[in-house]
Amino acid sequence: MSPFAKETLSKLIKFLEDEVYPAARVAHAQIPADPEARWKTVIPVIADLKEKAKKLGLWNLFLSKAHYPQFGVPLTNLEYGVMAELLGRGGAIASESVNCSAPDTGNMEVLARYASPEQQQKWLVPLLNGDIRSAFSMTERFGAHVVNVHSALELTICVVASSDATNIRTTIRQEGNEIVINGHKWYISGAGDPRCALHLVLGKSDPENKDKYRQQSIVIVPANAPGVKVVRAMSVFGYDDAPEGHCEVIYENVRVPIENLVYGWGKGFEIIQGRLGPGRIHHCMRSVGAAQQALDLMIQRVTNPAKKTFGKFLYEHGTVIADIAKSRAEIDAARLLVYSAALQIDKAKAKGALKEIGIAKFVVPSMACQVIDRAIQAYGAEGVSQDTPLAAMYAGLRTLRIADGPDAVHIQQIGQRELTRADALVKRQEEIRKREKVLAEHYKVKAHM
Template sequence: MSASCNLLDPKLLSPKFHELYAKAKDFIENDCIPAEALYEAQMGKGEDRWKVIPPILEELKTKARSLGLWNLFLGHEYSSYGGGLSNLEYSLIAELTGTCAISSEAMNCSAPDTGNMEVFAKYGNEEQKEQWLKPLLDGKIRSAFVMTEPAVASSDATNIETSIRREGNEYVINGRKWFASSTNNPNCKVLLVMGKTDKDNANIHRQQSLVIVPRDTPGIEMIRPLSVVGYDHAPHGHWEVVFNNVRIPVKNIVLGEGRGFEIIQGRLGPGRIHHCMRCIGMATYALDTMIARVTDPSRRTFGKVLAEHGSIVENIAKSRIEIEQARFLVLSAAKKIDEVTAKNAKREIAIAKVAVPNMLQTVADRAIQAHGAAGVSQVTKLPHIFVNARYLRIADGPDEVHLQQLGKAELKRSSEIVELQKRQQARREEILSKAKL
C-alpha cells in the first residue's frame, strides 16, 4: 500500500478492506497485467473488433468473483449488492485497477456500468431492478449511458434536444447522440437515454427525463464508432447513434417525468471520483515505467545513464509530488462523500475532477518524453494513458464547467471575508490605540 494510506486513520479502514485490498493487489499484479497481451491477441480483427469479447476476460471475471473482488464500487448503502466498502476504501482499490486496462471490467467495476448500476439501485423500481440491475450485477450483460449530443453543447445538460414524447402507453424517442460508450459492445443489452419529455417547462431542470431502452429495440441506428485521439477502444467503444421513432413502454421511465437532471447529478458525482481514483493508479504506473526506463544501464546519452541527467531527476521528483497531492485530493473527496453524500461533496469532487486528470496528463507526458520514440509508439501503455487523461478533462463535465462552479462558490464567501477583515482592522486599531503608538 502507498505511503499516503499509512497517514489515514486506521479506524477508517475496515478489516474487510484490508483483506480485499491484498487480494486485489495480487490479482491485478499477477493475473490481470500479465493477461493484457493475451487480451490484445484475442481481439477481433477488422470488423470483428466490435463483435469479439476476448475469452481471457471471462476467465478473469470468474476468478475475481471467486475471490470476492466483485462490484466493490457499491458502498455501504448497497452492501447487499456489492462489496459494502466505504468510498474511501474503494478509492484505494480503484487506484490499483488504474494500473491495468482490463482489471476494472474483470472485477465488474467498469464504466459506464458502475454508474448505471447505481442508477438502477438508487432510482429503479423493483421490476427494473429485476430485469436490468440483477444481470448487470452478475456481469452477464453490459449497458450504455446515452446523453451527449453532437449538435449542442452537452457540457450544459439542459441543452439536450432528444425528444421523448408520450403517445398513449408508449414513449417515442427521436434524436441523435454520440460518445455513447459501450452501445455496440456485443454484451450491451440496455441503454439509459436522456431526453426531454417537457421542453416547454419553465423550470429548465424539469424538462429532462431518463428512460430505459433495450438495445434490440427497433429504430436504434448505429452510425459510426468514434475514436478518442486515434484509439477506437473496441470492443467497448464510443458510438454515434440515431433514435428513429424508437418506442418503449411508459413503465421504462426511471423515477418519473422531469427527474432526469436529478438522476444524472446523482449518477455523475460518484462516477467522476471513480475516474480520479483510477487516474492515480495510471500515474503511478507511468512514473514506475519512467523510472525503469531511465535506470536501464543500456540507455545512455552523452556518457551518462538517463537517470544521471538533472532534468530527468527533477521530473521524477515533480511527478511524485504531484501524484501524492492528487491522491490526497481524491481521498479527501471520497471521505467527504462517505460523510455527507456526493450531492454535498460537490466542491471536493470538482477539485479532484479538475486536478487529477491534469496531473495524469503531465506525468504521462514526462514519461513519454523519457522514452523518446518508444514513448509515442505501441511499445508501452503510455500513449493510451496520456489519451485517457486528455479525454477525462472533457468527459463527465469539462474542466471549465467545474472551474466556473468552484470559482462562483468561492466568490460567495466574499461577504464573510470582508466582514472578517473589518473586524480584524477594528481590532488592530484598538490594539494600537491602547499601546498609544
Template sequence: MLYPMSPKVVELKRTLESFMDRHIYPNEERLYREAEELGPWKVYPVVEELKPLARAEGLWNLFLPESSHGAGLTNLEYAPLCEVMGRSHLAPEVFNCSAPDTGNMEVLERYGTEKDKERWLKPLLAGEIRSCFAMTEPAVASSDATNIESSIVRDGDHYVINGRKWYTTNATDPRCKICIFMGKTDPDNADRHKQQSMILVPMDTAGVEVKRPLPVFGFYGVPDRASEVVFTDVRVPKENMLLGEGRGFEIAQGRLGPGRIHHCMRLIGLSERTLEKMCRRVRSRVAFGKPVSEQTVTQERIAEARIMIEQARLLTLNAAYAMDIVGNKVAKAEIAMIKVAVPNMACQIIDWAIQAHGGGGTSNDFGLTQAYATARLLRLADGPDEVHRNQIARFELKKYSNA
C-alpha cells in the first residue's frame, strides 16, 4: 500500500469492523424505522443503546487528532476507520464521530476557553449532548460566505444576535444544547473576510426558535437533521465570542478542512458498500436469458466503479497526509479536490446501483435512496462544487502568473 496502516490502526479497524457486523448492520432497519416513526424532533433509541457498547470497546472520539480526549490519531490514520463508519448512516453517531459535532468539538478544543470546554466540550466528548453550526442563510447565496447577513452587535457586556439560518444540522434534536453561530460584527470592514465572527449560543437562550425540520430529498432525520432556526434579539455574554471579533473566517477554515475530509472518507465507505450491493444484486437476477452480471453494460459499470473508488481513496489519503504534514491551510488545494471528486464519484456509483436494482432501487428497501440523498447533499455542504473548482483553478493558474 502507498499509505500503509500502523499496527494500532490495523487493530482498531479490526475491532471496528467486528462491531459493525455485530451491532450496526443488524440495527440499520431499526434506525430508519425509528427515524420515520419518531421524526426529526426525537432521540432515536437505537443510537443511545449502542453508544455505551462502542465506548466500552474503545471506539470513541476517534476523529480527534493530537488530543488527549480521543485516540490521538492523525488524519491519515483516521481515514480507513472513518471509511468503515461511512458504510452505514447509523455508525458515525454511535462512535461519537458524526458531523457537525466533530467540527464543533475541534473548534471548542482549539479556540474555546477553559469554561467553554468544561460546559460544552466535556459533555460533547461524552456523547451526552449534541450541537449545531449555524452558517447558511436562506436569504442569500451562502456559497459566498461573505454574503452572510446575520448580525452580532456588542451591547455592553453582551452581544445581541439576529438572523435566520437554515440547514443547521441537529437543531431539532432535543439533545442539541449549544450552537456555534456565524454572523457579522463589523459589516463595514473593507476586508470582507474580517467582517464575520463566531459566537457560542446556548440553544435555550431567549429568542432562539427552531422553526422547522428540513427534508433532504424527502428524508427527515436521516441522513441529516437539517433545520431552520431564527435568532431574534438573542443576548449572550461577551465571553461567548470565539477567538475574537472578525476572526470567523479563520475559525471556519480550521473547522471546515477536517469536516470536508471526514465527509469524503465516509462517502468512500458508502460507495464501497453500494458497489457490494450492486454486485450481489446483478449476480442474483436474470434478464434476457443470462445473469445481469454477464451483461456487458453491467460489467463496464462495475469496473468503472472500482476504478473510481480507488482513485477517490488515493486522492483522499493524499489530502489527509498533506493535512498532517503541512497543515490544513497549506493543504487547501488537496482538500478542495477531494470535495469535488468524491461526492461526484459516490453519486455516479449509487445511480448505477439504483439502475441495477430496477424499480426496487428507487424504494427505501435497499438503502440506495438514502445513500444518494447523502452523496448529493455533500455536493453542496461545506461549499458547493463550483466554489471548490474555482479555487482549484486559481491555485493552478497561480503557478503560471510569471509565465
C-alpha cells in the first residue's frame, strides 16, 4: 500500500471505530415509523458523519485516480478493497458516511467515464460533493409475456429475465430535440430518497438493430421530471430500507432534452458492463466485512458465560467450534478472491478482469450468507430479531446473490469461459504424449497411463 493509502486507512479505522459504528443504532432510531415521513427524512446523524468525513479527507474513496484522473483519489482498487471491507462491517451507514454507497458509486463511475463535460458539471459534481443522490434504473417489472396461446388452458410463456439486459423493454426514442421514455421498472434502489435528483435509465432505443448489444441506450432523467412516478417501495425480506428504498417506478411519456443521452445511441450495454464490473467488486468487498462482523458476533455469543446451557458454554456443544473454523477459512479465502479481482481491475480495467469479477460475485455473497446463517443459529431467536444486525445483514446478502447478475448467470459464464480452454488442453496433452513416446523409446520402456 502507498503511504497515502496507509494514512487514509489509519484515519478510516479511527473514524469508523469512534464515530460510525456507535452511530448505527442511532441512525436506525432516527428513521420515523410513520409510513410517509420515513421517505422524507434525511437522517441527521448520517448528515453529521458526512461533514466529519469530508473534513478528514475520507470521501469518494472508491473512485480511483488511475482510472478517473480528473475526479478520482490516489487509491488503487486493491487499496480501496481493504477499506471497503471495514465499511462493510458498519452496514449501509458506513458506506454512505464517506460517499461510497450504491447506487451512487456506480452512477458516479458512469458519469466520470462516459458523460459529457456538461453532464458531469450538472450531475457528477453534485454527486461527488454529496449534495444529491441518484438511482440506476434497469430492472423491469412484468418479466414474462405470452407468446403463443394453444387453448384457454395451455399457454406458452416466454420469460424475460432482468438478468439479461438485452431483454429490456422500456422504450427510448427521439422526437425532435427531445428524448421520450416509457417503461415500468422496479427494485430501483435510491429512488425513494428525498435527495435523489437523477435516474440513469436503461431502455431500448433501436430494437431492430441486428446486434442485440447495440439496441439499448442510457438517458439521464431528472427525478422530478413530469411523467416520473414512484409507485411504491418494494420490501426485501420485509425491509423497506427507508429513506433510500428499492422502488417501483413508472416512466410515462417522460421528455428530456437530447443532451441527456449518455455517451451516444446504442451504447447502453457497453455502459452497464463498465458500471457493473467495479460495482460487483465493491459489493463483494463489503460482503467480506459483513461476514467478518457476523463471525465476531458469533464468537461473542458462544463465549458469553450468561448464555451457558446445561452448564456448558455454547461453543462446547455440537459443531459450533467447527462452524467457527470453517467461517474463518471461508472468509480468508473469499478475501483473497476479492483482492485478486481488484488487482486485476487495477492492471487491466474491468473488461480485463471479467473472470476474476465473475468468480468473486458468485462465491463471496454465498459465503457471507453461510457465515451469517451460522451466527444466527448461535443466537437462536435473537438472531432473527431486530436486536442484532444479523437478520438485516442476511437479507441484504441474500439479495446480493440476485442483484448485479444472479449466481447462475455468473456461474454459467465462468463455466463457458473454462470450456474454451478445451482445445488448447487437448493439444498440450498430445504434445506431452509425443515427447513421452520419444523418451520411452530412448529408455526402452513402455509408458502406461
